[in-house]
Amino acid sequence: MQETIYTSASAVATPRAFLRDLRRDLRVILPVSRQLFVRNLKVQVRQSVLGYAWMLIPPIVVGLVWTFLGRARIVSQQELSVPYPVFVMAGVFLWQGFVEAVQCPLQQLTAVKATLAKVRVPHEAFLVAGMGVVVFNQVVRLLLLVLVLPLFGLTWSPTLLLVPVGVGALLLFGLALGWLLAPVGLLYTDLSNALAIALNLWFLVTPVVYTPPVHLASWLRLNPVAPLLATTRRWLLGEGLLPTLGFNYVLLGSGALLLVSWLVYRVARPHLIARM
């Protein structure tokens, strides 16, 4: 019979108990999140007429707007090796996935606050289930884009096989960042408001719908999303095999950040529940 002890001691100060709890939770996270993922998909379409089309409508609208702005020469364009609409669509679809990954932890946990406050359940299961929907939506969007590539005169390149790595890196970074912010966001609603503004500004300083001008390239290199997005788009559109400078560092950093975010959230969890 399992024995559990709860004390006021810090989880960090008792790493053995902390890891034992973590292992116990890990055993149930996947089965639970599978159920929740199926539920999320069902709920996503059950009260909606357009259903799964809502995965595509927002990025398509954004993409069309930027394509129109590009064609009307309202925004300046550099020379591109691919048609501008495909360049924009690929960028916006990938950016949309990143944004959904950043927002996922706070959105998922806020939506089930009442449950978290009263039912003992591994919170990670809600995140995994939420990320399942983000991945599902991203896969559907990118498959659609890949299918229409020949219509724009592009061929399917072998680098397409690397796209899951790039998408994974983008979503990993988004999840790690969103999860790190979630404890503060669950306490203060200011954070979700600020996050919406920050993501809009971030969109503008990320080469999603444009290629970075040479004189700003070194500055844009400081943006961790830029190498992930640019590399994944190159693989998607068959523009080259080598990742952009910084891709590997950001990927490794994202993995480390995810572990830190997880640790911080596990430690913060009882304090958050006490205030839900």
Place this chain on the structure above:
Amino acid sequence: MSASVVLSVQGLSKKFSRHLRTALWYGLLDIGSELWPRAKAAATGLRRHEFWSLQDVTFELRAGEALAILGTNGAGKSTLLKMLNGLMKPDAGRIQVRGRVGALIELGVGLDPTLSGRENIFVRAALLGFTRSQVLPLLPEIIAFTELGDAIEMPVQFYSSGMSARLAYAVAAHLNPDILLVDEVLAVGDFNFQRKCLNHMMGYLARGGSIILVSHAAHHVQAVCQRGLVLEKGRVAFQGGATEALDHYFAQQFGSGARSGPGRLTPTASRPAVIEGVTFTGPQGGPVEPDEEIRVQLTYNSLQALPGVAWSFLIYTNDGSICITGGYTTQALQLPAGRHTLHARILRCPLTAGDYLVRASIYDVNLIQPVAMLGWEDAPAQLSVQAPPSLEKNYQQIIRQLVTLEVEWTHLAAPQLT
């Protein structure tokens, strides 16, 4: 912790802030302290706007035992249950749990309104750590327990609160935890559901399960629990048998406003007659004892004479919910104006030892309408029946007997003539 103890709570304390903004700020500080444990010592006492929701709570629960947690609103019952369930950390003290804990706290929480009852069974079970393949064999039993029939295929948003409660209780209860925490969840269901849940709890206890029940319904506590713990402002005010705990709880509830002597109310123009109090004493003026005579005195004060009236007293269980017996007459009296005392004698006290509540009235005999009342809109009077320790008294407490019967035991039936 001995082998039969499944839950041990020692010196448990938890503090909260009265102000939301301060609570959020302290939340951030506490998270920071946890991540940097050396700073923890600073937050062990009370900070500004904080109070102890639970302080120095100690008790144990054994296998097959049911413990009632009683207390007024805000006494710390729900906080205690959340900590036992591992949702919140103690600020001091220690909880040791042996086995798996199942919690029934606000049954409707966690049900997805757009999914059907059947789909929600799987989701709910998953939240409690059970896979689909583990739930499938239990599904017919769970659905039968809910008695929802075809409604099990309906979205839960069309369920009543009682139907949601049935569904959630059925899922949690059939997953067979080692310790079941039940927080005032039976109140939303109808009598049939309550009866069913109580039967289920009794069966669960008989199979070796343990229950912690938070309830304000004395009959639920008496039906399920052997022991009780009364919380008062976060501290343990009483710990003992369930009946004694209920006595303590209701004495605490009604005690501050209860009246056992005259001299509280005064008549006014809108309420010309009042009952000031009712007292019960033994034949020599001492305490009331079972099977002995009781002297009853009702003191009234009236601005005017009261013609064609009679008076009554009704004896209730100490939660005020069930009238056990009473005395009333239809013989009309002419009561004079002013402050006077009415007397009656109960020839044999039928009550067993314990605490009871008393409501009284002076009423118009022809109209059957009250002229003055005590104990309905204000605090009732108290009646304490005392008995020395005896085997009979112990037996009465175990079976929760309220009144005694005069029985002539013949033991052997007379032979029937053919």
